[in-house]
Amino acid sequence: MKIALMDSGIGLLAAAAAIRKLRPDADLVLSSNPASMPWGPLTPEEVTELALGCCRAAAALRPDALVIACNTASVHALAAIRAALEPGLPVIGTVPAIKPAAAQGGRVAIWATPATTGSAYQRGLIRDFGGAAEVTEVACPGLADAVEHGDDDAITAAIADAASRTPVGTDAIVLGCTHYELVLDRIRAAVAPTASPALTFHGSADAVAAQALRRAGDTSRTGAGTLTVLHAGVPAELPSAAALYPQGHALATLIG
Secondary structure, three states: EEEEEEOOOOHHHHHHHHHHHHHHOOOEEEEEEEHHHHOOOHHHHHHHHHHHHHHHHHHHHOOEEEEEOOOOHHHHHHHHHHHHHHHOEEEEOOOOHHHHOOOOOOOOEEEEEEOOOHHHHHHHHHHHOOOOOOOEEEEEOOHHHHHHOOHHHHHEEEEEEEHHOOOOOEEEEOOOOOOHHHHHOOOOHHOOOOOOOOOEOOOOHHHHHHHHHHOEEEEEEEOOOOEEEOOEEEEEEOOOHHOOOOHHHHHHHHHH
């Protein structure tokens, strides 16, 4: 079994680690274009062009399923990617986990990139799945880029800024960018003083991993647990920043 994942950069590590945990034998293809980051300020057309390039490079290696492990790409490019690659290759998008976060009502904050925050896509999810919850959109400028480059000071500053704009007493936080899952512990520590004591976090990696394995088809087929990394379609290595995060470290350990 071979599963491909694409993202602008290392945000795909969370879903990749979740897939590897479920299927240690799965061959993984990680396709990204870190030199083009951040994607948040780009136009939808630019995001679509970059995302399609990453996806076509991954598809050339004949995976059984392709995960769009990027919220920004899922917002702007998912329809175009599916039109280009399905039905021959199942494509799984990444949707902010608003529905489970809002299921119990209360105060819900959605941390996302400035491009996703306030978008028609996210507002539609809030309208359809927010229910009785009091939902606040919290833009996190610079956080994904800081995580991508392992810039500790910038990560701290971006998280502190977003935490200061997260309502007091928040009951649930949706991590609306895959990069944010890599620094979950730091986000938890930053919001703890003002959030509800029962605060829960809702990422997408586990659900996306499970869906990818379902869509991949024949579960009896095994792989060799290999890892292929592509940057703008060119074979590469895992970026050094990947080892700074639990998911990247775990992935490297499991394949080593």
